Amino acid sequence: MINPVIRPRRLRSTPALRRLASETRLHPSELVLPMFVREGTGASVPIKSMPGVVQHTVDSARRAVAQAAEAGIGGIMLFGVPDVRDAIGTGATDPDGILNAATRALVAEAGDALVVQTDLCLDEFTDHGHCGVLSVDGTVDNDTTLERYREMALVQAASGSQLLGLSGMMDGQVAAVREALDQSGYVDTAVLAYSAKYASAFYGPFRDAVESTLVGDRRSYQLDPANRREGVREALLDISEGADIVMVKPAASYLDVLADVSAVSDVPVWAYQVSGEYAMIEAAAAHGWIDRRRAIEESVLSIRRAGADAVLTYWAVELADWLTERPTR
Numbered sequence: 001m002i003n004p005v006i007r008p009r010r011l012r013s014t015p016a017l018r019r020l021a022s023e024t025r026l027h028p029s030e031l032v033l034p035m036f037v038r039e040g041t042g043a044s045v046p047i048k049s050m051p052g053v054v055q056h057t058v059d060s061a062r063r064a065v066a067q068a069a070e071a072g073i074g075g076i077m078l079f080g081v082p083d084v085r086d087a088i089g090t091g092a093t094d095p096d097g098i099l100n101a102a103t104r105a106l107v108a109e110a111g112d113a114l115v116v117q118t119d120l121c122l123d124e125f126t127d128h129g130h131c132g133v134l135s136v137d138g139t140v141d142n143d144t145t146l147e148r149y150r151e152m153a154l155v156q157a158a159s160g161s162q163l164l165g166l167s168g169m170m171d172g173q174v175a176a177v178r179e180a181l182d183q184s185g186y187v188d189t190a191v192l193a194y195s196a197k198y199a200s201a202f203y204g205p206f207r208d209a210v211e212s213t214l215v216g217d218r219r220s221y222q223l224d225p226a227n228r229r230e231g232v233r234e235a236l237l238d239i240s241e242g243a244d245i246v247m248v249k250p251a252a253s254y255l256d257v258l259a260d261v262s263a264v265s266d267v268p269v270w271a272y273q274v275s276g277e278y279a280m281i282e283a284a285a286a287h288g289w290i291d292r293r294r295a296i297e298e299s300v301l302s303i304r305r306a307g308a309d310a311v312l313t314y315w316a317v318e319l320a321d322w323l324t325e326r327p328t329r
Ligand code: PBG
Pocket: 119, 121, 122, 123, 124, 167, 168, 202, 203, 204, 205, 206, 207, 218, 273, 274, 275, 276
């Protein structure tokens, strides 16, 4: 009979021991809820590929923010779905455009209860669906796009956004936006850099959610899923340009990149559990193929374990409610 001297199972033997030995814990304050606000709709509209997620009206978004604050989550990340789109994404810099109008309303609703953050990217506002403006040859023009991002940053900051989510993957976008903010006195408006954002199939349902008009793909600006080192390079670059927070996206398929970035970053590192990750778990759970709650909890826990300080997830409020529920005695 072999008698092991080292027995790791000891610490797994009772619920109390397992709880005490747990290395990672989730808390509502490190969860951020992405939200879609649609222009010119009388009622919220369900998103087919994301069961349980809707395109909000400003009013329904207000109620959702009150609920999010109640649940104790850390913040919301706002995306606008405009009525009209054009080549340069004019709606993005219109102070009365849907994203900026919704920001003002939701900042007022949220008060100090949570952090209102805004997506700073042109793809929802351009008729071609790209994250930037196009040159005559049809490629995405990096430096002209930076000018648009600077304008967007000022309008978003003026609307009360406290944290700008730079998701467009243009070179130099963090430095460009930081400079514009500082020159206009918005020194306290923070920048969340989507640093390692991969050209991923897992954004599929999101493109439904924002009614994306994109034809083709974003491979000329988003990262190649094959590249791990480059994800770290992008994060370090963004930190040197003044990013307050860096992000890895998607999360589940990029936990290695997340762990690498988290090992070298001296600013907080976040991860975005994207629409496709959400849709896959919801679909499998709807079929009865996985335990929905356990799968959701494990998926977000794993993202934290890999090194994320906070997680953007469409389950933020539901998960927060689970985390704070008292066991029935
Ligand atoms: C771009 C943006 C995207 C997502 C967040 N910001 C889409 C893209 O790059 O195509 C995807 C989020 C998700 O899939 O949940 N503004």
